[in-house]
Amino acid sequence: MAIPDPLRPLPTPSTQAGRDGVAALLARPARAVVALDFDGTLADIVADPEQSRAHPATVPALSALAPWVASVAVITGRPAEVAVRFGGFSGAPGLDHLVVLGHYGAERWEAATNTVHAPDPSPGVEGVRAELPAVLEQTGAEGARIEDKGHAVAVHTRRATDPRGAFESLRGPLAELAERHGLIVEPGRLVLELRPPGMDKGVALAEYVRETGAEAVLYAGDDLGDLAAYAAVDALRAQGVPGLLVCSGTEVPELAQQADLLVSGPAEVAGLLEALAHHIDAHHTEARPRGPAREDRPDLA
Numbered sequence: 001m002a003i004p005d006p007l008r009p010l011p012t013p014s015t016q017a018g019r020d021g022v023a024a025l026l027a028r029p030a031r032a033v034v035a036l037d038f039d040g041t042l043a044d045i046v047a048d049p050e051q052s053r054a055h056p057a058t059v060p061a062l063s064a065l066a067p068w069v070a071s072v073a074v075i076t077g078r079p080a081e082v083a084v085r086f087g088g089f090s091g092a093p094g095l096d097h098l099v100v101l102g103h104y105g106a107e108r109w110e111a112a113t114n115t116v117h118a119p120d121p122s123p124g125v126e127g128v129r130a131e132l133p134a135v136l137e138q139t140g141a142e143g144a145r146i147e148d149k150g151h152a153v154a155v156h157t158r159r160a161t162d163p164r165g166a167f168e169s170l171r172g173p174l175a176e177l178a179e180r181h182g183l184i185v186e187p188g189r190l191v192l193e194l195r196p197p198g199m200d201k202g203v204a205l206a207e208y209v210r211e212t213g214a215e216a217v218l219y220a221g222d223d224l225g226d227l228a229a230y231a232a233v234d235a236l237r238a239q240g241v242p243g244l245l246v247c248s249g250t251e252v253p254e255l256a257q258q259a260d261l262l263v264s265g266p267a268e269v270a271g272l273l274e275a276l277a278h279h280i281d282a283h284h285t286e287a288r289p290r291g292p293a294r295e296d297r298p299d300l301a
């Protein structure tokens with residue numbers, strides 16, 4: 001029989017609401033939803049978004065926690081299939097009930113079936129896609145890079161000669177382009193994304209929590225696009241559903257200021273998830289881990 005690891009310390013949130021969120025999660029993990037952004041939260045930010053991969057500690061941490069909680073969901077602006085691939089989520093042990101809400105909830109991948117449900121492409125995105133190269137050329141934002149997400153188009157300036165200058169000079173022209181095609185612009189960390197309105201992580205998270213009937217929620221993100229999910233958790237708290245807001249990194253002060261718990265990045269997000277799993281495992285003899293863990297424990301079969 002394996003000797004259990006010593007209990008990992010659980011960081012204390014800086015707010016009472018956050019401490020209530022952790023307490024609720026630990027008290028009744030089987031009624032809790034854990035929702036996480038992908039880039040910057042489960043995967044380190046890299047210059048080329050196509051090279052993004054989950055941090056090596058991410059899948060093991062998710063696998064440790066998932067069997068104890070009602071559900072783990074990844075909520076991302078990326079296409080669901082891309083996040084699944086870059087995350088290495090498909091077929092991962094313990095993640096057989098993972099849900100990935102892609103395109104801010106417009107798409108949904110379920111590990112149980114390994115299929116993606118996706119909406120039809122928006123005509124506005126087609127129009128933006130056609131005009132975008134000319135707009136970038138006119139703006140002279142040297143080194144800006146287009147990422148075609150299918151249901152959205154993003155312009156990255158991280159590799160531009162002057163990343164911040166290119167970002168600022170593109171804001172106006174891209175807002176105008178988006179408006180002409182009925183899209184909105186979502187700014188992020190040196191990225192401007194043009195997409196159909198009505199898709200945001202707050203709507204996705206609120207619907208998911210409603211669907212699962214969760215009684216506690218943890219949300220972790222790193223960027224401006226996560227503010228909507230933070231607002232959704234605030235609204236849930238007002239309705240009596242405790243929640244914990246985790247901010248990964250401090251590059252986006254608007255988000256960090258609203259967080260209950262600040263961690264340095266994806267490695268520490270994984271550490272937090274693993275610590276939660278350890279604490280639940282140590283204190284909840286009544287909790288019933290599902291999936292492969294059950295086979296190792298005849299007392300729970």
Ligand SMILES: [Mg+2]
Nearest residue numbers: 037039040223
């Ligand atoms: Mg992110």
